[in-house]
Amino acid sequence: MKYHIITFGCQMNISDAERVSAILESMKYKKTPNVNEADLIVITMCSVRQSAVDRVHGLVQKIKKLKAKSPNLKTILTGCILKKDKKIFTMPTGRQVKDFDYVIDIRDIKKLPKILAWSNSHDRRELTTLKSPNDYLNITPKYSSKFYANVPIMTGCNNFCAYCVVPYTREREISRPAEKIISEIKSLIKNGYKEIWLLGQNVNSYKDPSTSFGAAQDKGSGQAINFPTLLKMVNDIQGNFWIRFTSSHPKDFNDEVINALAIGGKITPYLNLPVQAGDDKVLKDMNRHYTSKDYKNKIKKLRKKIPGIAISTDIIVGFPGETKKQFKNTVELFREVKFDMAYINKYSARDGTAASKLKDNISIFEKKRREKVLTEILKQTALEKNKKLVGKKAIVLINENRGKNYFGKNEHYKTIKIKSDKNILGKLVKVKITEAQPFILSGSILPARSEAEDKT
Ligand code: SF4
Incomplete structure (x- = not known):
């Protein structure tokens, strides 16, 4: 069984989605980046701005088409959801097809195995009474x-x-x-x-x-x-x-x-x-x-x-x-x-x-x-502020790459672009800042010799 997860919003939602993944993978579900081959689609929703809610409404249309092709496909909506939206997304639409099979309070994700085993709408009514305490934060993501x-x-x-x-x-x-x-x-x-x-x-x-x-x-x-x-x-x-x-x-x-x-x-x-x-x-x-x-x-x-x-x-x-x-x-x-x-x-x-x-x-x-x-x-x-950093040294944690261009953040959370032939993703590297723009700095990796010099 494969699951596809779509996450909107802040770092807390990303963290919540990591907990959902942990539960699903404990049930032997495997994550797929391809929505078309998923047996289960989970959306971790954000309600802070209407635009994020509108994007979920947009996805509903796509999900309906997928459901028409694969009737066994299950869909779950969780995350930050307003009560009003919970109702909208569970209301029958079109030819009695619900937007989502289950709309689950994020604090109830520990109960996913039970929920996914339900097969009829009578069981669904239990969803309104689940509400477990916030120990969901202790699920290892x-x-x-x-x-x-x-x-x-x-x-x-x-x-x-x-x-x-x-x-x-x-x-x-x-x-x-x-x-x-x-x-x-x-x-x-x-x-x-x-x-x-x-x-x-x-x-x-x-x-x-x-x-x-x-x-x-x-x-x-x-x-x-x-x-x-x-x-x-x-x-x-x-x-x-x-x-x-x-x-x-x-x-x-x-x-x-x-x-x-x-x-x-x-x-x-x-x-x-x-x-x-x-x-x-x-x-x-x-x-x-x-x-x-x-x-x-x-x-x-x-x-x-x-x-x-x-x-x-x-x-x-x-x-x-x-x-x-x-x-x-x-x-x-x-x-x-x-x-x-x-x-x-x-x-x-x-x-x-x-x-x-x-x-x-x-x-x-x-x-x-x-x-x-x-x-x-x-x-x-x-x-x-960034111009004052040109010529200075910085430690950068590299978190992204596009070809030979690597991007990372320094301690001050400034984005720094670095070129490298070696794979430095996930590494803390020492760089010299060479150029400043308002929202990005460029840097070059300091040779090992300089690192040794710095330590002395
Ligand atoms: S109400 Fe919203 S903006 Fe205000 S402190 Fe709480 S989370 Fe932050």
């Missing part, structure tokens, strides 16, 4: 890479930012026991992994649920393990690897987290801190619980403690009611903070969120204009 791994430390969110569906699709925050996280990472490092991503919707609010483990490991203080403590524990694991994490919420990004990052070691000097807007009224409407001044102060502290740290952000342009004057405050924040990278999104309403009740009154034309304004500033600040 079938990692899609041999050198970097996503390790969820928590899932869900309690913050209810006005535009975001995550608290509705993934529900409330649940942290994973530190003991399980550390044991997974130790095993990855033993197997040669070089980059560990600690994942969560809001990693800064991580709290080890297992208090006895917390008391035992937290140097006898008896306090539960929080995110800074967890970072230190991961940093203490023996081995040559990098630690990265995502996502952080500025309101929870406090001095304790900054001090933990400043330890350095395996914790890389890169941070994604989503600001979303630079205007206090818009931030309040977004339910973000910090001001533009708070954000800038945190960045100042961070840069003082970790000079040269690379910072990226997420921004939403055209939030309902965002005036031109309010947008100007975001522009000013952008100019002042000088980000290394920014992920700029045009606002689009998501069903069920607080913002969806507000009038989406900024035209698409104006949203595009605002996106362009910020992109231009970003290009300048990123180029300015």
Whole structure:
């Protein structure tokens, strides 16, 4: 039996898909990249933007054609799904053909063997009552890479930012026991992994649920393990690897987290801190619980403690009611903070969120204009920073190749292009930066002689 898996969205969804693969492969299913030869198609869906949901609707048409050819083909939809979409995708369409055979809560994937054994619609009704606890995070994933791994430390969110569906699709925050996280990472490092991503919707609010483990490991203080403590524990694991994490919420990004990052070691000097807007009224409407001044102060502290740290952000342009004057405050924040990278999104309403009740009154034309304004500033600040790296040395973890062109990330999470005749995929290589563009650097591998010189 073969399965084909299609994954949309963020690193958490990729990590979830790796768990689905692990369960299916334990059932002797084999993964196929060819959808036409699959006996089972699994889609791990993302609901953060309507465009991702629309892509699943697009796939439904293709799946229907495949089902017409192979009536035994089974289809499963899981991942981040809104209640409303769950209903839509399980409703009979056309000639009583359902869009998907099963629409499963991601927390129920442990029950896949049972679900796949069901053969009639009566059994399907049980799906509404499955809901197992979040121990699905402790399923050992079938990692899609041999050198970097996503390790969820928590899932869900309690913050209810006005535009975001995550608290509705993934529900409330649940942290994973530190003991399980550390044991997974130790095993990855033993197997040669070089980059560990600690994942969560809001990693800064991580709290080890297992208090006895917390008391035992937290140097006898008896306090539960929080995110800074967890970072230190991961940093203490023996081995040559990098630690990265995502996502952080500025309101929870406090001095304790900054001090933990400043330890350095395996914790890389890169941070994604989503600001979303630079205007206090818009931030309040977004339910973000910090001001533009708070954000800038945190960045100042961070840069003082970790000079040269690379910072990226997420921004939403055209939030309902965002005036031109309010947008100007975001522009000013952008100019002042000088980000290394920014992920700029045009606002689009998501069903069920607080913002969806507000009038989406900024035209698409104006949203595009605002996106362009910020992109231009970003290009300048990123180029300015990248130019300073030319002539400097960097360690790069190579994660992609196209022929003899290899691509990787340095500790500051900058993309670096390198030419090599040898296969260097998955290797940490030492390079000299030769050229800078806003979003990519070029480098050449330093000869072994230079490496030896560097060590002395
Ligand atoms: S912190 Fe806000 S944006 Fe992030 S997942 Fe939670 S609700 Fe969504």
